Amino acid sequence: MTAEPVLQVKNIHKAFGDRKILEGVSFDVYAGEMLGLIGPSGCGKSTLLKIICGLLAPDQGEVIRRSDDIGLVFQGSALLNSLSVRNNLALALDGRNLTKKEEDKIIREKLELVELSDFMYASPTRLSGGQQKRTSFARAIVNDPKIILYDEPTTGLDPVMSTVIEDYMIVLSHQLSAASIVVTHQFSTWTRTTNRVVLMFEGKIVWQGTPEEGVKSDNPFMQQFATGSREGPMLTAKI
Amino acid sequence: MTASQPKEKRFVSPLQIAEDQMLIGLTLLGQVGYLFWRTTGYMLRLQIDWAESTRQGYMIGVKSLVVVGITALFTGLAMSLQISRELVTFGADTAIGGVVSLALVREIGPITAGVIVAGRVGSSIAAELTTMMITEQIDALKVMRVDPIKFLVVPRYTAALIVIPTLSTYAMFLGLIAGIFIAKTAANVPPEAFLDSVRQTILDRDFAVHYLKSIINATVIIFFSCAIGLNTRGGAEDVGIATTRAIVWTMISIFILNFVVTSLTYAPR
Ligand SMILES: Nc1ncnc2c1ncn2[C@@H]1O[C@H](COP(=O)(O)OP(=O)(O)OP(=O)(O)O)[C@@H](O)[C@H]1O
Ligand SMILES: [Mg+2]
Numbered sequence: 001m002t003a004e005p006v007l008q009v010k011n012i013h014k015a016f017g018d019r020k021i022l023e024g025v026s027f028d029v030y031a032g033e034m035l036g037l038i039g040p041s042g043c044g045k046s047t048l049l050k051i052i053c054g055l056l057a058p059d060q061g062e063v064i065r066r067s068d069d070i071g072l073v074f075q076g077s078a079l080l081n082s083l084s085v086r087n088n089l090a091l092a093l094d095g096r097n098l099t100k101k102e103e104d105k106i107i108r109e110k111l112e113l114v115e116l117s118d119f120m121y122a123s124p125t126r127l128s129g130g131q132q133k134r135t136s137f138a139r140a141i142v143n144d145p146k147i148i149l150y151d152e153p154t155t156g157l158d159p160v161m162s163t164v165i166e167d168y169m170i171v172l173s174h175q176l177s178a179a180s181i182v183v184t185h186q187f188s189t190w191t192r193t194t195n196r197v198v199l200m201f202e203g204k205i206v207w208q209g210t211p212e213e214g215v216k217s218d219n220p221f222m223q224q225f226a227t228g229s230r231e232g233p234m235l236t237a238k239i
Numbered sequence: 240m241t242a243s244q245p246k247e248k249r250f251v252s253p254l255q256i257a258e259d260q261m262l263i264g265l266t267l268l269g270q271v272g273y274l275f276w277r278t279t280g281y282m283l284r285l286q287i288d289w290a291e292s293t294r295q296g297y298m299i300g301v302k303s304l305v306v307v308g309i310t311a312l313f314t315g316l317a318m319s320l321q322i323s324r325e326l327v328t329f330g331a332d333t334a335i336g337g338v339v340s341l342a343l344v345r346e347i348g349p350i351t352a353g354v355i356v357a358g359r360v361g362s363s364i365a366a367e368l369t370t371m372m373i374t375e376q377i378d379a380l381k382v383m384r385v386d387p388i389k390f391l392v393v394p395r396y397t398a399a400l401i402v403i404p405t406l407s408t409y410a411m412f413l414g415l416i417a418g419i420f421i422a423k424t425a426a427n428v429p430p431e432a433f434l435d436s437v438r439q440t441i442l443d444r445d446f447a448v449h450y451l452k453s454i455i456n457a458t459v460i461i462f463f464s465c466a467i468g469l470n471t472r473g474g475a476e477d478v479g480i481a482t483t484r485a486i487v488w489t490m491i492s493i494f495i496l497n498f499v500v501t502s503l504t505y506a507p508r
Contacts, residue, residue, distance in 0.1 A: 078375035
């Protein structure tokens with residue numbers, strides 16, 4: 001962990017039209033580390049992940065990635081509806097020139113992990129929301145990437161399946177010593193899986209620290225976010 | 240203030256509207272040109288997914304057979320009836336086959352197939368690709384380092400280049416059958432005389448123009464609908480807007496280019 005960070009996010013600014021979404025966000029993520037990215041809905045977390053993986057260009061600032069092996073679990077799953085579950089995963093393996101047999105082996109292995117091997121040849125449109133989420137998870141990690149971005153990987157899953165996914169995220173980050181970022185609203189996910197948590201509010205980082213510190217923090221933003229209280233700096237509306 | 244109150248209306252001069260539309264049109268043409276360049280680049284290097292192209296061919300072709308067939312048949316019937324009537328008046332019954340088939344090979348075949356496929360396929364491609372944009376499926380492709388142009392546009396264009404000329408020929412034949420039927424029933428011209436007249440009139444050049452037109456139609460349909468689909472962002476309502484836009488642009492372009500080809504190949508000397 002003393003080496004260079006795998007991922008450096010430097011002073012990112014992004015606006016859509018004249019609405020400023022990100023206003024100077026910076027952090028580093030090292031190999032084997034899992035960074036939790038939390039913050040209220042609409043504060044720009046998904047936008048930041050898209051900038052990190054190159055889908056969106058920042059208005060200012062830069063992202064330095066020391067690996068091109070990158071996997072993204074989309075918030076909305078984003079499975080290709082014209083392909084079977086199997087071929088959604090196979091698409092990510094495209095560049096590796098594997099035989100169909102080798103592909104099948106890897107795909108089956110990853111689908112077993114998320115308990116979906118029975119759905120290998122099903123169309124994604126036939127899956128439930130949670131099943132789609134798990135497929136998206138399997139697809140993102142099918143290549144054993146060095147940078148993994150999870151956009152709400154456990155949202156919409158039952159508590160047991162959430163735990164399974166969280167456990168696997170922990171295993172992966174060790175096994176692959178990947179640099180990971182997880183965006184989540186789920187308390188168990190950021191407290192269980194992350195080494196460090198970054199709290200975003202109105203385009204800026206307002207708190208960061210370990211999850212243990214986060215839970216006990218007396219920072220008004222973090223306190224309000226961790227407890228889900230109406231009282232605090234994050235909400236102005238009154239009942 | 241109620242929700243049903245109209246938004247603030249500003250006066251926009253017709254000139255301003257024309258200017259905006261021009262800009263939108265030019266942008267689209269630029270997108271179409273870029274897409275064409277990239278797609279044919281892949282195709283010339285034979286980087287084509289044949290399985291997917293076959294699937295697309297089935298969607299474009301087989302599913303259009305009935306509609307194109309009915310349209311061609313009835314256009315052929317109406318047109319032959321008009322032509323027979325006039326030629327009989329001039330005592331030129333034996334020329335019916337020639338005139339009907341000229342119209343079919345040079346104009347009606349390609350335009351019927353083109354317009355029907357534009358309506359059926361162009362719109363569904365625009366809707367499908369727009370939906371894929373909105374649901375981030377295109378983003379997912381990019382993250383997996385799969386080029387959306389290679390994955391989506393190349394197989395559709397490959398399929399269209401084979402299927403649309405085939406549909407044009409099929410439309411032409413059905414029109415011809417309609418012609419034979421009308422010539423026999425309305426003008427009492429036997430099928431043999433009809434076909435003799437066809438043979439004497441139609442040249443290889445007419446077939447060349449027929450295929451040129453249908454290839455142009457295939458190109459217009461695929462690239463306008465793909466360019467519109469791949470450049471639309473927003474929400475569900477934008478799927479409908481993109482679909483309409485694709486139909487309008489492809490139809491207009493098909494009719495204009497059809498005329499351009501006709502005038503370049505058949506202008507009186
Ligand atoms: N392509 C876009 N064009 C315009 N505005 C956008 C676009 N994408 C996102 N936004 C806006 O940017 C803001 C941040 O969106 P983003 O999806 O990053 O939020 P988020 O933090 O992931 O929220 P959530 O927790 O609800 O997923 C939102 O207000 C959204 O409306
Ligand atoms: Mg989000």
